[in-house]
Amino acid sequence: MSLGDILETEIQGEIARIREQAQTHADQIIAQAQERARTMLESRQRALHTDYAAGLTRARSAADLDANAQRLAAGDTLQVQAFQTAQTHLRQIPSLPEYPQVLAKLIQEALTALPNAQVIEAASSEHDAVRAALAQLGRHLELRANESVKTGVRLVGENGKTSVQNTLLGRLSAAQGELSAQVSRLLAEA
Template sequence: MALDKLLENEALSEIERIRALAQGQAEQIVTQARERAQAMIDSRRRALDSEYAAGLTRARSAADLDGNAQRLEANNSLQVQAFELAERHLRSAPQAPEYPQVLSRLIAQGLESLPGASVVEAHPAEHDAVHQALAQLGRSMDVRANPQLATGVRLVSPDGKTSIQNTLLGRLERVRGDLAPQISRLVAE
């Protein structure tokens, strides 16, 4: 029986050794699996953090672009409104009592460029003011109707080949490009 006992002890000892070896390998496998899982979690977390940061940057950029677009649109809208208001004001100028003085300046400036002008064209509704302006200047010129003109005059040479137009609306149009940056600056302030 001793041999049986001895073999049984040896078998138990071998089983115990195999079990301990298996236990060690199992712990090693679990440790490696945990490390790989943690590495995958860390990697995914870094990827998500990067995606979040990139998304946040894109969102901020989009918000900045949208804000700039809205400011630009508001600025353009205010510029359009400013020029429309100025144009309405200038279109109402012929009803002002001082309009003949304005026309006399416009005519005098036109005569500086075209001194031999013999005809003044103006909108029919402005003829009375043109006659008053010519009287202020001590000039006698033919006054003709030009319904296309408003807020000013067109001087024509005796041969009709040369003319110069001087209107308040024309002046507004000529300075529009120069005034636009100033209006933008005022809007920004």
């Protein structure tokens, strides 16, 4: 073999070795790039999954809040309607034949608070019932018209300095705070 052939064989061997090293190095670079890409992809998938879960949780919370707000609004509306219905029924009581007995109890309670009352006030439309109630109680008081006193009476003491009002509508209004809690509970149970 000639020197040229030997050199060429050596050069070819060196080229093959360099190619092999380059291929090994390229394979390592590709493997590292693939590993980084896989890690980045998994990381991004975890982040997207976490974002999706958080978004879903937020959406559920918002939906729950909205549902609760609507339920509260409906409950408030129903509660207002319940009190309006109660007021309507109480306004109809003076037309019932039993109203003088109801008034007698209201007057007796008011007299307990103001025993030396001189005047009794009531809406004009309720005067007959007030007279009947006073007769039941065996009491004689000056009866005056006061159109703001409906579904009950207002007793006025000497010289008009003191007064006590006892009406069905007034009682409902006074008890509304306490009754509201009970109405809310009943609405929640329904």
